[in-house]
Structures are given as structure tokens and as C-alpha cells.
């Protein structure tokens with residue numbers, strides 16, 4: 001059912017919908033869909049002006065900042081380096097949605113917050129290093145509720161090669177290539193929230209991308225080229241010649257304040273021990289008002 005036109009039941013949720021389930025012990029529709037399918041799309045979270053601003057801040061930063069990677073550029077833990085991204089990702093608009101998902105528990109931000117432009121990505125999940133991935137126990141753990149919120153800052157049709165693809169329900173099964181894939185059609189301003197265990201893929205590398213990367217990997221060391229940079233620059237020339245618009249996105253990982261989220265974040269912290277960041281006083285104040293401790297990954301060891 002690749003690129004199915006079937007719609008996940010929450011695909012049509014529009015802002016500002018407040019489906020609070022204030023009764024303890026009950027779950028709301030966002031929570032139910034995430035638990036069963038492993039992803040939801042929430043429409044119109046951002047205004048066109050917010051999309052425009054976030055896109056321009058991200059592009060401006062990535063012009064000189066970030067790392068050449070996967071055929072594009074990438075900034076890990078972006079909220080520590082771009083204050084406007086931190087402000088944006090911790091705004092009431094976004095935190096209120098996250099609270100709906102983590103309630104009745106508080107929101108925990110793990111500190112993972114990626115900014116990217118024109119990167120490629122094949123099928124994967126975001127927990128390959130988690131100790132409980134090896135024996136598969138993480139996939140049957142119904143208490144594991146760690147999610148990523150993704151903003152793609154351009155329209156991405158469900159059949160476009162650029163759009164995020166998921167294998168619904170694979171978050172409960174592990175890497176299962178036999179499950180049908182679904183392209184998530186979004187408009188700039190929509191949010192996609194997905195379980196970090198779900199199998200997903202972004203803009204897949206084309207045959208040309210694969211060929212170029214192999215070629216640069218072979219000749220790079222001989223010519224003392226930075227392979228990743230050369231690959232990215234070549235792709236960007238090809239994109240420009242083909243008038244392909246930039247593909248820009250921002251991601252942030254979060255979960256409820258429980259043992260599973262803390263353990264996921266700790267594992268990330270060990271993998272990125274060098275990441276030490278500061279958040280502005282305004283961002284820290286906004287987190288405090290919302291009962292959110294500063295993200296674990298950026299905290300001093």
C-alpha cells in the first residue's frame with residue numbers, strides 16, 4: 001500500500017483543536033493514534049509567516065554552519081546553537097501539542113533537535129544504538145513513548161520522493177521491510193509526530209546520488225577532498241541546475257517524564273558526550289513555566 005491515499009484518522013486534525021482528556025486513566029486521540037500507528041500528522045500548526053521565518057533562519061544558519069552530511073547539511077542539537085530555533089521549538093504553540101501527547105505526565109525534551117537541508121535518508125529507525133533494540137524488547141514495551149516532532153518547511157505531496165515515508169505499526173515490530181510504506185503528504189506548517197522506533201525514510205538517495213557518493217569516496221582520499229562536502233556541493237549544483245527547491249526540516253525529540261524517556265535520553269547523552277550547550281535565559285524561563293527541565297543532552301555532565 002505504498003503511498004496509499006488512505007488517511008490516518010488524525011490526518012485531518014486541524015489547529016486549534018483541543019481534545020483534552022482530562023480524566024485520569026483515559027487517552028486522547030493523538031495518544032491513541034501514536035500508540036497504534038506510530039505516527040500522526042497535525043495540520044496547520046504553524047502560520048505561513050512562522051514557516052517563512054523558520055525556513056529563512058534555518059537556511060541562513062546552514063549556509064555557513066552545520067556539518068556536510070548525507071548529501072546535504074545537518075546540525076545536531078540545533079536548539080543549543082540557534083536561539084531562534086530553541087525559542088520556536090519551545091513556544092506555547094508547540095509545547096501545548098507536546099503536552100497533549102505526554103499527559104498526564106510532564107513533557108521531557110531529550111535535547112535531540114536536528115536541523116537539516118537537502119539530506120538524503122534511507123529506511124531506518126532512530127533507536128539502533130539503544131541497548132534494548134538488540135533483543136527486540138523495546139518494540140513490545142507499551143510504556144515506551146518517545147517521539148519526534150518534525151516540521152518540513154515546504155509542501156511535500158504524499159507521492160513526492162521528498163516526503164517522509166513510514167511503515168505504520170513497525171514501531172511495535174522492529175525493522176520489518178514487508179510492512180507497507182506510506183508517504184505522509186504535508187503542507188508547510190503541518191507537524192508530523194512519529195515514534196522513534198518506527199521505520200521511516202526521508203528523501204531517498206537516487207542512483208545518481210549513490211554513484212556520486214561512491215565515486216567521491218574512491219577519489220576523495222587520493223585528491224585530499226572532503227568527501228562529504230564535495231558530495232553535498234555537487235548535489236547542490238545538480239539541484240540548482242534542475243531548479244529543485246531546497247528541502248528544509250527541523251526535528252525535536254520528546255517524551256513523557258518517565259523512566260523510558262530518561263533512559264533513551266541518557267543513552268543519547270553517552271553517544272554525544274561532547275555536546276554541552278546553553279539555552280538563553282528566555283528559553284530556560286519558558287521551560288520552567290511549563291514544568292520542563294532543561295534538556296538532558298545539553299546539561300553539564
Ligand SMILES: O=C(O)CCC(=O)C(=O)O
Pocket residue numbers: 114119120121126163164200201202203249251
Ligand atoms: O530526512 C528526513 O526526512 C528523515 C529524517 C529522519 O530520518 C529522522 O529525523 O530520523
